[in-house]
Amino acid sequence: MLVVLLSVLVLYLMYRKFLYIPVNNLLQARKGRIASEINGAKALKEEAELLRIQQEKILEQAKIEAQETIENAKMFSERMKESILEDAKKTARDIITKASSDAEREKRVAMEEVKKQSVELAVLIASKILEENISIEKHNMLISDFIDEVGISQ
Amino acid sequence: MISLKNKDNKYPQNIVAVTAVPMKQEHIDKLAKVLENKLGIKVVLINEVDKKVIAGVLLKSEGKIFDGTFRGELKSMKRTLMDAQLHETEV
Numbered sequence: 001m002l003v004v005l006l007s008v009l010v011l012y013l014m015y016r017k018f019l020y021i022p023v024n025n026l027l028q029a030r031k032g033r034i035a036s037e038i039n040g041a042k043a044l045k046e047e048a049e050l051l052r053i054q055q056e057k058i059l060e061q062a063k064i065e066a067q068e069t070i071e072n073a074k075m076f077s078e079r080m081k082e083s084i085l086e087d088a089k090k091t092a093r094d095i096i097t098k099a100s101s102d103a104e105r106e107k108r109v110a111m112e113e114v115k116k117q118s119v120e121l122a123v124l125i126a127s128k129i130l131e132e133n134i135s136i137e138k139h140n141m142l143i144s145d146f147i148d149e150v151g152i153s154q
Numbered sequence: 155m156i157s158l159k160n161k162d163n164k165y166p167q168n169i170v171a172v173t174a175v176p177m178k179q180e181h182i183d184k185l186a187k188v189l190e191n192k193l194g195i196k197v198v199l200i201n202e203v204d205k206k207v208i209a210g211v212l213l214k215s216e217g218k219i220f221d222g223t224f225r226g227e228l229k230s231m232k233r234t235l236m237d238a239q240l241h242e243t244e245v
Contacts, residue, residue: 119235130208139175146211151188
């Protein structure tokens with residue numbers, strides 16, 4: 001009996017020393033490694049997630065900037081178009097104004113010419129009529145009146 | 155006006171009277187006398203005939219002129235008309 005118990009004890013002790021403990025240690029070690037690898041992987045996953053979020057932000061930002069640039073370009077070209085249009089309109093107005101003022105001036109010059117010629121003609125006709133229609137008696141009367149007026153004047 | 159004809163020395167002044175028809179002698183003498191009175195010097199009046207003055211008398215002497223003719227009137231009328239502004243009227 002005692003021998004059996006002793007052998008069992010010795011076997012147990014030997015089992016513990018040569019099997020259980022080393023194997024346990026091995027298993028623990030492996031467990032530890034696995035755990036740490038899992039942690040490592042988790043950390044990497046988190047890092048990857050962070051990078052992904054960062055990348056998304058950057059992309060978002062780039063999209064916004066691109067949009068702004070397009071908007072600016074549109075506004076700029078719109079303003080350019082308006083300015084060119086304004087210039088063209090102004091030039092057209094100036095041309096019309098100048099043309100009408102030229103026409104005005106020509107009209108005035110022509111009217112002036114007509115006036116001058118009318119006056120010339122009227123005076124010429126008047127003098128012709130007068131020349132032919134004054135009698136000798138009338139002439140002498142006018143001359144006599146003239147002499148009298150010279151005598152009276154200043 | 156008439157004072158434009160004045161000369162300051164005592165020599166007789168030659169004055170030409172231009173008319174459209176020849177002046178009667180009595181008119182020439184009367185005019186000469188009137189001018190002498192006005193100017194205070196001796197006057198020799200010469201009558202020149204020029205149909206262009208139309209009627210009346212033009213006196214000229216020493217480059218000065220006194221115009222009492224119809225032509226003078228027409229000239230001044232022409233000047234007035236030329237200066238007048240032309241207005242547009244409804245036709």
